[in-house]
Amino acid sequence: MKRTFCFRWGCAFLGIIFPAIAAIPCGAQGVADDSLVFIHANLIDGISNAATMDATVVVTKGRIESIGRGAAPAGRGAVVDLTGHWLLPGFVDAHVHVGNLADAKRALRSGATTIGEAGVNHFADIGMRELNHKGVVDVPDVVAAGYHIRTHPADDYFIDFPQDTDLMGGVRGTEAVRRMVQRMVSRGVNRIKVMATERAGTPDTDPRIRVFNDEELAAIVDEANKTGLWVVAHAHGNEGAAAAVRAGVHSIEHGTYLSDDTLRLMKEKGVYLDPTITALVDMSDPEGEYDNPILQMRGKAMLPTGREMTARAWKMGVKIVAGTDTSYFDKNNRTLADEMIELSDAGMGPMDAIKAGTSVSAEELGVEKRTGSIRVGYEADFVVIDRSPLENIRHIGDVVMVVNNGRIALNRLNVAAHP
């Protein structure tokens, strides 16, 4: 967000991995500014319903200075020729569990320039958010949630809050849930994550089972709203999800078993749906984050249900966002591109799936005034795709460049453009 792309450093850096632009006059003259100019881009801005061909985008001090057509403005900084490539907003992954810098860097290199955390230990999300804002480490911008509010907090919660040992036997009642929300607020989270049903990704839990009661859910939402935060609710089962929606949550995460009535209520109340279909794909497959035969069987049952629910939700006009529910760990084999492909296949089509993973996710995370779309004044968060994702959404996984706050975080453009 507050990064400055250094012209001299940038030229040296680009020269190493992108020899084609090494010949651009660099800081030697001492006159060119520190801007970065993208020319001949097929631009999908995350908002418009059609692409703009042959676009020119000028980036200065990490932000988008101008968007036009045709030749690069004279006397500006390094020029990146995107002929044949597609320039999109950086991906906004609305649901992750990224808990360390290595994983955060992996997320960024996959195209996620913003991530919405949904439960990590020791407030790693807040630390990474601050490092991003200082511009010192190549990590995505982070919308932090701290620990999940759940009936049995993560063991590590008690390392951070040893004064709460009375909650070790279970978080029950409105005083207890309000206290947990206050703990999160005291550390500076951006949103509150609550578990409204049991988990899907652990063999001994049943994701259809509701956990908190109406009073507890209402207290969680009220306590969060007091400080201007909203609540996102993990819920697979319909009963827990419906209760969370009635309590006033901002989004339903997963929503596998949602009924039409619950979806209708979500539409009425403007509640977002983040179906995280790729997490169900991952559960169904060996390896990945859920390498367990019980979860494979469960995943095989849940996956068609989740896909069908997403198709229904879209037809009913519910706002849908894209989230992976992954930690981007070292064996990670899915990215937000996979989720956008799932959403497109669920009936949204490529352009709306792209919006779900960029501008709509940004809106759900509350960062839509600075990222998630390519607009003048916004952060220069981009991905460059090799071939048209509108022609075939499966091309969206072929990320050849990632720009994060105007700084190039991944560059494979030295490979010739696809004819």
Ligand SMILES: [Zn+2]
């Ligand atoms: Zn999750």
